[in-house]
Amino acid sequence: MTENTQPPAQTGPRSAPADLPTQYTPADVEGKLYERWVERGYFAAHAKSEKDPFAIVIPPPNVTGSLHLGHAFEHTLIDALVRRKRMQGFEALWQPGMDHAGIATQNVVERELGKEGTSRHDLGREAFVERVWRWKEESGGQISGQMRRLGDGVDWSRERFTMDEGLSQAVRTIFKRLYDDGLIYRAERIINWCPRCLTAISDIEVEYQEDDGELVSIRYGEGETAEDTVVVATTRAETMLGDTAVAVHPDDPRYRHLVGREIRLPLTDRSIPVVADEHVDPEFGTGAVKVTPAHDPNDFEIGRRHGLPQLTVMDEHAVITAHGPFLGLDRLEARSAVVGALRAEGRVVEEKRPYRHAVGHCSRCKTTIEPRLSMQWWVRVEPLAKAAGDAVRDGRVTLHPKEMTGRYFEWVDHMHDWCISRQLWWGHRIPVWYGPDGETVCVGPGEEPPTGAGWHQETDVLDTWFSSALWPFSTLGWPEKTESLERFYPNAVMVTGYDILFFWVVRMMMFGIYAMDGVPPFPTIALHGMVRDQFGKKMSKSFGNAVDPLDWMDAYGSDAVRFTLARGANPGVDVPIGEDWVQASRNFANKIWNATRFALLNGATVEGPLPPAEELSPTDRWILSRLNAVVAEVDAYYEDFQFAKLSDALFHFAWDEVFDWYVELSKTTFAAGGPAAEAARRVLGEVLDVTLRLLHPVTPFVTEELWTSLTAGESVVVADWPRDSGFRDPAAEREIDAVRQLVTEVRRFRADQGLQPGQRVPATLDLSGTGLASHEEAVRSLLRLTAPGEGFAATATLPVAGASVALDLSGAIDYEAERKRLAKDLAAAEKELAQTGAKLGNEAFLGKAPAHVVDKIRARRETAKADIQRIKDQLAGLP
Structure with missing residues (x-):
């Protein structure tokens, strides 16, 4: 097998590109960025590297398959882990490959033969297997190209296939060992039999x-x-x-x-x-x-x-x-x-x-x-399963979430012997020969099979899961003692769905411990749930709710699909997903783009050290304090495989705090100029630099385009992962929280009065005693409040957070038009209340609908009630 032994040459920082386009168009950047990453060798893992290793395998998709939403979900989670570890300085290996998928592949090729008016029996075994190999080279593996679309940071130079020569050697080796140890035998037992696939x-x-x-x-x-x-x-x-x-x-x-x-x-x-x-x-x-x-x-x-x-x-x-x-x-x-x-x-x-x-x-x-009684080959699993159970019981292997541990023991403690033979032609042929007088000989690698009259090889092939169970070490060159095996075994973690905990994970544990001198293939098993539609229903073509992730990638970009999937990924829990959520994630990517573009246009920079805290404004200290807290929060969530929580934390920090508040509060500072503006430009550059790096593992494409524009760095793929500096400023956080409360309450009042967001209103602002006097200009700008002129007469006064805001709304509101608008809104709210009430009063609906759907409708009903009361109060307050 090919060994990557040298790290890629460092090309050094590159100059920043020209101004960013006014709009982010994913199709214009995703393909070229991915190819650049591959060409520069960012995803290659090197056995001779002195960095700490971090290895993880891709659950090998079937060679017949294409990328479905479940693949996209799982790959997003794994890619996020690997990208972060790479940025943290680990020698990160994400091992790609595909499974030969015995029955599925044989069926595909048999259907092709049927269209040609022939069959595998007409061809004979050898010619049929050659035909399958030809199909694999010509048509199989389209999923590889789709993985590139998604942004999978895998080491393509190490791509493996469960039928390639190296893995075939591994299969024959472990079969021989198990057979010689009495752990593989042949017997008549009841099995699942398909009368069509035979x-x-x-x-x-x-x-x-x-x-x-x-x-x-x-x-x-x-x-x-x-x-x-x-x-x-x-x-x-x-x-x-x-x-x-x-x-x-x-x-x-x-x-x-x-x-x-x-x-x-x-x-x-x-x-x-x-x-x-x-x-x-x-x-x-x-x-x-x-x-x-x-x-x-x-x-x-x-x-x-x-x-x-x-x-x-x-x-x-x-x-x-x-x-x-x-x-x-x-x-x-x-x-x-x-x-x-x-x-x-x-x-x-x-x-x-x-x-x-x-x-x-x-x-x-x-x-x-x-169900059929049949002579088959079996693995005697009792000692193997006990070893797999002991590894979890003694703490060498941990399941996440821990609630899955009971399910794991249910499997390993009550496991039946495993039927490993399949009556197919495509697959690893069982290396056993039968003699004319009833002899049975198992032939290992390098051994010559018996010859002579009457000797013949077993016609059955091995269950696909047999070769897949070797994946964590066979892909690294086992049974040879390669540098990669020494370096990257055991893997750091296994990320996969809870639905194959028994079929794949347990079998990897059994074979890994058996073949690798008692060392489990990974210390951590992180299990995720299944992707479902927005109503919690299983996705299926027969249900008409299946989604091709490529369609969503084409429409909204790969980052939007990835962020949506990660934001729904709570450990071990199924993930509902709808197109409107992907649209929302696309909007988030656009928000990141626009905010970074604004920062660049206003001179945000990453050059030089940050100014000392005493030279920074409370707004600057607040956002830096929050930034470091989010770095620590995201790190903790990654270590706990809480992808939904880390994604949600980044979303709200970036959108709610950085883009909606810090950027807006800084606009008046930039306009005033001077040292404060220079400091704010450096702080804004720092915040965006760190935020983009934090977002990169989940949204790699948009963050790469923006980070290189902001920093002129080589690539965020190989940038350092942010670290919590420990800086915290609770006083600044309290001060800015008070500013946000003030602005939010006045905005709500303005909206209740029917004022347009950009409509300017004369007002007085009394901030004495609040400690917010230095923010008056920013508050006025955010609230569109002008200075009171001649003839100013307050029509409304709001006490908020110790401050007092008096507004003159005379002439600002068309009361008749406002009354009509409010009446229309009231009718809509009352209709919503009636519809949600009808649904919640329908016992048949409550009995069938998923809990989260019912909770959503209950929330809608409560919102409608609140809206009705609010609108009635507004109507009562109109002259």
Whole structure:
């Protein structure tokens, strides 16, 4: 594999570009900036670097896939972590790559062959695999280009694929070790079988949905009284042909007399025993269940405990193989035929139709899954799972949020052996050879497979999760002892969705600890939730609410999509998202752009040290105090993986404090000129410099364009992460908070009186005794208050925060027009109150709507009530 061993050459600072355009257009800057970052090697990680390492892997997307909103969400969080660590001086590696996605990829290529009028069987295995490789090179991996659009700061020189030679070597190595240690074996067990894909599939590849079926209650046994028979219920009547027992609970008095006896199985010439098993729930249904060991996982375990025969009555296509009138029928045809035959014999006690119940479907082709007894390869997980559990219990690995720890132990403490074989042609072929006399030989890397008449290799391939479980160390060159493996293993953290905690995270833990001498693959597991639509509903094409993130990136820019996703990312919690939220984030990017452009036009600078605190105005000291507090706050949130909180803190600091207050308060200072203006220009430059660096990990593109314009620095990607200097000025914070309160209250009064924001009004301003006298000019500017002229007569006086503001509104308001405006607003508020009240009075709505939607409507109702009262008060106060 390629090793990056030398850091990139430093190009030094570059001169600032020409004036920024008046508007920010993401499409004009994002592509060129990303390519510049890659060309300069900013994302490359170097094994020989003396910096502290920080490594994290990308959960490998399927080679068949494209960027969906879940990818964009996860990648945004990981990229933010990595960019911050890089700025903090770490040798940061974000390892990219893709998964070969066995079933999905094979299905894609088989569909292509079908369009050509041929099949994989026509080609043969070798030619088909070559065809898949060709497809992968030509059409696979479009997600890589989409990752660039999003801004993923991955080391592209290290990109890996779970079927490349290095990872194939790793797969064969660990298979051989596990086999030799007795941890891989071959046996018949019940598995999830797809009759369309003709392979075993993993639990994560099974999608459950509520389907309409039928629940049929059938009477087994013969006799003159009900005591000689037993009634069982099933949704899969066709499987009764493979029943080998009826099971009841050992303490159920209704069936104690039948335990150990045999009863006749309808439609067959067989009798089957009644067995007592504690797995049976006596409170459910009739308390008796049919046992079909070859076609149900629970029945299989009951069958093993009681030594029952395992009768397979369906082939791999889900076609009935049991001799008799149902031979050759598809399972659904057989279901109807079996129920009809039972009905004819008078065996049907009850039929419930339609009967809604959860049914498993293949996630690839949507075919109903068939539990099936099959000879497969398995991993004996008990010692591996115990080691993975111990690593969390003894504190070597921490889950975040900690509430997920219980779920983790639920998996590792009750894990069943793992079926790792798949009946596919595309994938890592199992390295086992069978001999003519029943010999079995596992062949490791560098070993020669046995040859001669009758020897052949296992045709099955390995479950995709098998190779993915090696990802944190196989991508670094294992089993070779590479510099990268030494440098970057274990990874610093694993960031992924809680939905694959078992399917991927636990398996990485098992294999990492096993292969790497007891060292877990990461000390921290940070789990996030799933992206949902704005109403909390799962996103799906079938629901019509799926979103292509590229559409939003085209419309609003990648930064807007990233910021929206990060701002919704509370640890382990699902993330609702709507387009209006992305629009709001686009507005935030525009606000950053306009504020920085204003600063540049007014001479904001980062040159030279900040003036001493005693030479700064209270406004300057306030914003610097707040800036350092936000740096500390953001750092704490990053360490706790609180992406939503850190994004929200940055949003409100940048918009509410820097742009809406500090910039506005500084305008009068700039206009006056002198030393105070020079100090303010330096402070504004400092605040924007630090704010842009803080925002960069989440919004990389707009911050890069602005930061390089402001500082003439090389790139914010490699700029230093801000540090809290410790400077705090509580007195200045109290003083400016008083100014903000004063301005806010007077603005509210102006709005209530129907004044336009820019409308100037004569007023007196008494700030004596408040300590705010030095801010009078800024306050007047912000409130559009002119000095009182001849004939001034106050029509309203407001006492606010110890100050007194007297305004002369005579001639400023058209009272008739204001009365009409307020009447219109009152009607709108009353309509809103009626609509929200109707929704909250609808029990059906309250029962179905997500909690956050109901809370939002309650808030709207309260706002409407307050608006109605406020408008009525305003109307009453009009002459």
